Amino acid sequence: MATTSSSFFRRGVVSLCIKEPEKPLYGGGIISSDKSKSSTPIKGCALEVDLKKDHHYALSGDQHLTSWLKFSKGTGDITAVIVTPDGKFTNAGAIVAQSECWTLLKGGATSLCEGKGDLFFQTNSTGAIMAESIALQGFSFDEWNAHRDEKKVKITVESGGKPLPDAELSVEWVAKGFPLGNAMTKEILDIPEYEEWFTRRFKWATMENEMKWVTKGYEAADRMLALAQRHNISVRGHSVFWDDQSHQMGWVSKLGEVELRAAVAKHLESVVSRYAGKVIHWDVVNENLHFSFFEDKLGKDASAEIFKEVAKLDSKPILFMNEFNTIEQAGDLAPVPTKYLAKLRQIQSYPGNKGLKYGIAKFFIHFDKPNIPYMRGSLDTLAAAKVPIWLTEVDVAKGPKQVEYLEEVMREGFGHPGVKGIMMWAAWHAKGCYVMCLTDNNFKNLPVGDVVDRLLEEWRKVPEKPRTDGKGVFEAELFHGEYRVTVKHESLKEPIVQTVDLDSKSEAKLTC
Known part of the structure; x- marks a missing residue:
């Protein structure tokens, strides 16, 4: 039986490496306690599990986290694999483990059919995998959805210093809120219909390519930024550098260390100074877990040095690491999340970088078929860094379930407490979008565009006829943002109207 407590999935700080593993909750879920502890190597050993149809299975727990692994010797990668009754193999999660301590693996998989399944662990390391406190907990789709965190807000109304019970409220959404934005292209500058379609929906934007080093000049980026400012749209700076060798300009690839260091400094000064104070974020170095162009040329601390220099020129924006396939x-x-966190901590520990504003972003989330339990488990692990998480390049490949998958991914992101914003990677192009278009060439919504509109409307919806309770409190699930609140009560001579900030915080007090 699945627990009804949303805390089953996460809470507390995740330690990447501890001396003694925690015990599993609920007796290990569908894995009995005698099978969930192994004092002998577990590589090659499959744990048989009974799986139900249309259930998500999570390798996770509360503060007593589960699936602790280590090696008998050395260090290496470990991947958990779940085989569902239909014979499909799903990578359920992966970590970097070592022999000196236990590391938590979080993740999971989905079963669409009933029957026997298997859970096993694999590695390319020569060390034996040791496992303790394995727990695999099943949830029906409805139960899983019910465990998503609600974005609740609380408004307290007082009159004369005392709570004002049973007051009639009118709550009108004004602006901003939980960031849900989209990428845009320079085509928006010359097509009024594109501008109208985009700006009517989104208050956050990312330029697809116009700020990148490979783009010649800043004319398009300047004009796009001006357009965004006219419409009160916040812009993410994307990106200062890209660590992929294949995306360097030819002349850059040929530079020696001294010349490259000078070119990097010149470009960094140019782009960051130009847009300092005008962007809310900087994607500092793209994909520096998959690739290492700058590290190979300039040393292992190249990314950390770039972060430091960006912060010197523009101290207010959040500075993000960017990766794909992390969730x-x-x-x-x-x-994998443990490697992501290790890289982030390396950057943070570099001299002078301790006090910088960091974020975890991108996850190049070009989903084919999303593994929602793995997504949640990965976000839980990343949240241990205690910095804002943004999903900044969300799209889903075309297919019969594209609409369903997109909505599921967006709801999972919105419902996670560590996620502070979602950006679609669905910039419109006349000749076709990168992976997913929200609109056709006449700027009429496609089905995935309707999903986005429906979620925007749902997340901004206010309950009908809201009233304060006996303690003068109104509490509901609302899209964060600024709200204009009108208070009516028999004790008031006239209605009181105030604007409250429920964007940066979830509670507000009104005084009549």
Whole structure:
């Protein structure tokens, strides 16, 4: 029986490496306690499990976290694999483990049919995998959805210093709120219909390519930023550098260390100074877990040095690491959450970088078929860094379930307490979008565009005829943002109207 407590999935700080593993909750879920502890190597050993139809299975727990692993010797990668009754193999999660301590693996998989399944662990390391406190907990789709965190807000109304019970409220959403934005292209500058369609929906934007080093000049980026400012749209700076060798300009690839260091400094000064104070974020170095162009040329601390220099020129924006496959592909071992956190901590520990504003972003979330339990488990692990998480390049490949998958991914992101914003990677192009278009060439919504509109409307919806309770409190699930609140009560001579900030915080007090 699945627990009804949403705390089953996460809470507390996740330690990447501890001396003694915690015990599993609920007796290990569908894995009995005698099978969940192994004092002998577990590589090659499959744990048989009974799986139900249309259930998500999570390798996770509360503060007593589960699936602790280590090696008998050395260090290496470990991947958990779940085989569902239909014979499909799903990579359920992956970590970097070592022999000196236990590391938590979180993740999971989905079963669409009933029957026997298997859970096993694999590695390319020569060390034996040791496991303790394995727990695999099942949830029906409805139960899983019910465990998503609600974005609740609380408004307290007082009159004369005392609570004002049973007051009639009118709550009108004004602006901003939980960031849900989209990428845009320079085509928006010359097509009024594109501008109208985009700005009517989104208050956050990312330029697809116009700020990148490979783009010649800043004319398009300047004009796009001006357009965004006219419409009160916040812009993410994307990106200062890209660590992929294949995306360097030819002349850059040929530079020696001294010349490259000078070119990097010149470009960094140019782009960051130009847009300092005008962007809310900087994607500092793209994909520096998969790739290492700058580290190979300038040393292992190249990314950390770049972060430091960006912060000197523009101290207010949040500075992000950017990666793909961190939450969508457990089979890609380069960017698994434990490696992501290790890289972030390396950057943070570099001299002078301790006090910088950091964020975890991108996850190049180009989903084919999302593994929602793995997505949640990965976000739980990343949240241990205690910095804002943004999903900044969300799209879903075309297919019969594209609409369903997109909505599921967006709800999972919105419902996670560590996620502070979602950006679609669905910039419109006349000749076709990168992976997913929200609109056709006449700027009429496609089905995935309707999903976005429906979620925006749902997340901004206010309950009908809201009233304060006996303690003068109104509490509801609302899209965060600024609200204009009108208070009516028999004790008031006239209605009181105030604007409250429920964007940066979830509670507000009104005084009549």
